[in-house]
Amino acid sequence: MKSFFKNVLANIVAVVILCCLFFVFFIVMIVVGSASESSSVEVKKNSVLTINLKTEIIDSPTEVQKDVFAFSNKSKEILIYDAVEAIRKAKDDKNIKGISIEADDLSAGITQIDDLRAAISDFKKSGKFVYAYGNTVSQSSYYLGSVADQYYLNPSGGIELKGLSTEVTFFKEFAEKYGIGIEVIRHGKFKSAVEPFIANEISPENKEQLSTLLNDIWNSTSSKIAASRKIELPQFKTVVDSLYGMIPEESVKFKLADKLIQKTEYDQILRSKLSLKEKDKLSKISLSKYVDSFKNEEKSGDRVAVLYASGSINSGDEYNEIYSEKYLKYIKDLQEDKKVKAVVLRINSPGGSANASDEILFELQQLKKKKPLIVSFGDYAASGGYYIAMAADKIYSQPNTLTGSIGVFGVLPYFKEIANKNGVRSDIVATNANSAYYSSLNGLSPHGVAMITKSVEGTYKRFVHFVTQNRKKSFEQIDAVGGGRVWSGTRAKEIGLVDELGSLNDAVKFAAAKANLKDYRVKSYPEEKTAFEQIFDGMNEDDISARVLKNKIGKSNYEILMQLTDKKLKSEVKMEMPFQIRID
Missing domain, CATH: 3.90.226.10 (2-enoyl-CoA Hydratase; Chain A, domain 1)
Incomplete structure (x- = not known):
């Protein structure tokens, strides 16, 4: 028996030693990697x-x-x-x-x-x-x-x-087959984010905006390719089509x-x-x-800060994407940083939470009172991504930026049919008439539908209000180009949704000139996390599971799965664009 316990103890010690050695190796690799990255x-x-x-x-x-x-x-x-x-x-x-x-x-x-x-x-x-x-x-x-x-x-x-194409995936029949109900409330006939849940094909309005958008982008890119290769456009079209x-x-x-x-x-x-x-x-x-x-060459103490807002907009306090609590802190820090003389907000976002977008916009408006605030659009500046740009002194878009999508929606799934089929039912005890205006089993009550519709309409009016102030246009003018419609950067310039067509570098130069800077340093915010910080920040079960799942099924399939299972769908009014277009 003593021999048995000795062997068990020896194995435990060996495992502990191996774990310690692995941890040391782990840390050393991070340090070596960081050192190699920073070496001249x-x-x-x-x-x-x-x-x-x-x-x-x-x-x-x-x-x-x-x-x-x-x-x-x-x-x-x-x-x-x-x-x-x-x-x-x-x-x-x-x-x-x-x-x-x-x-x-x-x-x-x-x-x-x-x-x-x-x-x-x-x-x-x-x-x-x-x-x-x-x-x-x-x-x-x-x-x-x-x-x-x-x-x-x-x-x-x-x-x-x-050439370019986009494929929209629809879940209506899937939801019906498995007894999943979906309550949809939206403003804007072009607000197609909810179409996958309520239809089996692209609506005429969505087909119109997608066709216009794709053709704008393709006309821009194809003309540049043809010009560089010295090919006549009609012949180039034949080459592509064939x-x-x-x-x-x-x-x-x-x-x-x-x-x-x-x-x-x-x-x-x-x-x-x-x-x-x-x-x-x-x-x-x-x-x-x-x-x-x-990159690490030192310049003058004066800075133009580039605040990056990349990804979907959410409430919370996480590093990746755009989480309101983190971004409010970033913006306040830039307000107080005396070395920062101007700020460029670089937006590359399809939008997200209406509430989080509103919080960020307010704090950007406070920043603008103290320092020049210039906005630069990347691939996307839609819905909430466009909304937060309304604090800008000037907005730069690029010809192929997906811009606008001024619209609001709410999606609330419920599971009454599938639950009942499987013997699951519920009964409700409440103190007030609408204490249970929404439940995951029974969906929205009639009064709940009315109130959320009012909330969506109110959010849309607030959205358009800030756009009218920034773009110096009437409600009717913005409403006419809003309705959830997405535009290319070129058309956004034509209809007055942006000020100039230009790059991030153009925006930085303008910001420096507006702040009367001749010698300055460009500083990125938020600062990139080290490998050590990223790895240990991501050591929670959800993050690990998400990374494994994304690697197993691929990024595109993972994004479709998230559309079906996103827990935020039932809890927030959204300012969000429904699709991403890649030139591949």
């Missing part, structure tokens, strides 16, 4: 700035997801502001001789690619070369790569050039690519362009490393 980078002479598969362009520091266990994942997230600044810096950097675009599947949003493309076009004015190489190339990557002087394609590769890009020989025939070559042959072309001798090594520096080479 030397830019060698005769270098080529390279945009490759390891480049992931993000809009906000809150989008950074560090995973200490992913040792093989060498991708590096780069803020779009930093990426554009890097290309602009490279234009005058004597050590950078050209740019090589080698990304088959670029991780970036449509407006981010617009910014990168514009920066590379400006870089070409220096006389330096821009070349691109692809294997199996996504449409988004080709949109960027087509700006190059020469585009080379692998002999067994292809270009997925096909999917000629998928066949390498057809890609060359129809001028999508210049030549079919292997990657080693492409590298040899770069070597020749740099006049390298046989013994000389081809020096490529990734966009992320080039950003690291100058």
Whole structure:
């Protein structure tokens, strides 16, 4: 028996020691990773700035997801502001001789690619070369790569050039089949966020706005590709409609690519362009490393703060996305920070909670009383995302930004039929006439419907009120372009929902000028969390389960699942856009 207990104790000790060793290894890897990220980078002479598969362009520091266990994942997230600044810096950097675009599947949003493309076009004015190489190339990557002087394609590769489409998933029959009832209250005939729950096909109004939006974006991107490749627009349409890009020989025939070559042959072309001798090594520096080479350079104490608002808007106190309690603190800190002379609010959001949006708007209005507040739109500035922009002195959108969606809705699911089928019933005891105006089993009472309808209508009027104040238009003018409709940035400028078409960098420059700054530093808020902070902040059961589920079923399927199971659906009036459009 003593021997048995000795063996058990020995095993327990061994497990404890292994756990301790693993924890030490865990911490060391984080420290080593952080140290390597912050180490200085030397830019060698005769270098080529390279945009490759390891480049992931993000809009906000809150989008950074560090995973200490992913040792093989060498991708590096780069803020779009930093990426554009890097290309602009490279234009005058004597050590950078050209740019090589080698990304088959670029991780970036449509407006981010617009910014990168514009920066590379400006870089070409220096006389330096821009070349691109692809294997199996996504449409988004080709949109960027087509700006190059020469585009080379692998002999067994292809270009997925096909145009844009969007697919809306409907749950009405699913809900009916399983006895799930859904109460829907909305304002705005274009407020299509609720359509998946009440219909089996796209409404004429939604089809109209989606068609207009997709065509606006495609006309903008396709005209740029065609111009860069020197293809007439009618012929380019034929090439896209026929999917000629998928066949390498057809890609060359129809001028999508210049030549079919292997990657080693492409590298040899770069070597020749740099006049390298046989013994000389081809020096490529990734966009992320080039950003690291100058990002920590100190400038004047005066700052233009860029406050990033990326993701859905929610009530609460979490780091990722836009949580009201966190953002109220960020905004108040910026109000009191004497080094911050102006603020640019970068919005990349489809909206969310009406209450949280209203809280954030109020605090931004207080900030505006003290300092210039300029707004810049990314891929999305819709519903609540557009609402919080109404504190701005000036609003910059980009041509392909999804803008507007001025509308409000409420969705309240209930489960009476499925519960009753399975022998579950309820009885209610209450003190007042509407104590149980809503229950998860029985849904809304008639008076509950009336009151929530009144709440939705009141929220919509409040929304339009702030838009009329900021845009200096009448209620009727805003209501005519509202109703939940989404516009491209180009059309939003035409109808007066934004002031200028421009990038985040343009907004920063305007903010600095408005604050009379000549020498200043751009500072990002909220600050990016370290790997250690992110990992331990995310050690709760819900976060771990969500990450595992998202990895297992894929991001798109996960988002559909969240539409069905979002616990906030039954508790909040929403200012939210229903869909996301990706150029892929």
